[in-house]
Amino acid sequence: MIVLPNIDILELCFNFKNISAHKKVFDIVYNGTNEICFSKKYIAFLEQSISDTALFEALITELSDTGRLRIETTTEKNNLREEFIEIATKSNISVLIPVVYDDVTNLQRKIPALLIVNKGAPVNMHWIKLELLSNHKCNVSYQQFNSNAEIETLFSNLFAIPKIITDVYVFNRQQETRFLSNVSGLAINYYTFLYRGSKMNEHELLPPKRDLKKILGNRLKLFYTGNARLIHERKIIFDELLITIDNSFENVVINEPTWEINVSYDRQKATKWKSKCANFREVRGN
CATH class of the missing domain: 3.40.50 (Rossmann fold)
Structure with a gap:
């Protein structure tokens, strides 16, 4: 930094x-x-x-x-x-x-x-x-928050650290949008797990993309893999900041006493995590 x-x-x-x-x-x-x-x-x-x-x-x-x-x-x-x-x-x-x-x-x-x-x-x-x-890191857990609004503020503060965010990378097996309203409209590359059987039809993959774009804007690109071993993490990367969440985005609430959020600023780690993007396929079409 x-x-x-x-x-x-x-x-x-x-x-x-x-x-x-x-x-x-x-x-x-x-x-x-x-x-x-x-x-x-x-x-x-x-x-x-x-x-x-x-x-x-x-x-x-x-x-x-x-x-x-x-x-x-x-x-x-x-x-x-x-x-x-x-x-x-x-x-x-x-x-x-x-x-x-x-x-x-x-x-x-x-x-x-x-x-x-x-x-x-x-x-x-x-x-x-x-x-x-x-x-170059900070770790927080459910124990440090008194309300869900405070959790939302944490993410707003993290996204406010760079003056300009050019690209956002999201790795999440589920197609969740919570916490991402801060970057709605930006170039978001969303990497997820989608499996529709051995004969996946491209048109079957469009509904998740449309749902995400309704909230996160038309610049969003959705990438997928059918290999469950390739994506386990819930991670958001922008600039050289990495936010890692050990639970579903929707479960990061004060009455769910099981989660932690790890934040780090590390150029090498950010680059290494993004290198796996080549293993995903983009969902084409609107």
């Missing part, structure tokens, strides 16, 4: 005597898999403002040497705060997470997608982003 750190995040990271107190923050910057985003002007402002310039310069060098430094182009801004806001709001990076520890200057009014570390509490948006940035 790509992180835009506010100065307070960097100051905490440079406090090596107290790493345990802010380990999540430390992991965001130093875990070796996140890219860290700056602009040249933002770096210049930070060099003027940060308490330990030598450590900051060492960080920039390390990020550059390891290929984790992302430099954005910005217009000329007058101060550190304005530069941070411009990068956060004007960048074309799909998954860019601007991060502060404590929003004492009300940055969230300008940056709705801002991650505020000290507001993180299961299972709100700040907590989700913090877990994904520090661990």
Whole structure:
């Protein structure tokens, strides 16, 4: 993932005597898999403002040497705060997470997608982003929700992480649409199990496709296999986010105490899961 750190995040990271107190923050910057985003002007402002310039310069060098430094182009801004806001709001990076520890200057009014570390509490948006940035995964279960509306909000928050979603991949033996209204109208590739006996007729496969398109839009494509061993998972993939559900979508409710949802951000895993798509056939026709 790509992180835009506010100065307070960097100051905490440079406090090596107290790493345990802010380990999540430390992991965001130093875990070796996140890219860290700056602009040249933002770096210049930070060099003027940060308490330990030598450590900051060492960080920039390390990020550059390891290929984790992302430099954005910005217009000329007058101060550190304005530069941070411009990068956060004007960048074309799909998954860019601007991060502060404590929003004492009300940055969230300008940056709705801002991650505020000290507001993180299961299972709100700040907590989700913090877990994904520090661990590249977050796991939740029925025990953490008080209502079905909270479960729906979880999915809305997950789908809101990328600025732009170009493709959605759904793997589900059943043809369910719950939680997918957030991406209705987008290019959805739905992979499922359909079996109509040894002589499957293409026309027999059209009703499930029509039912899905009524809810998810005309850009949906339905792919199927008659091999039950090929698809067991219930998984939604978009950008490089993977949502894995261990129960039927319809059973993910608070009065069904059996389910967990695992969310991860992993480019290699997303690519590997999508590689199995070649084993499915598309349902043609409308």
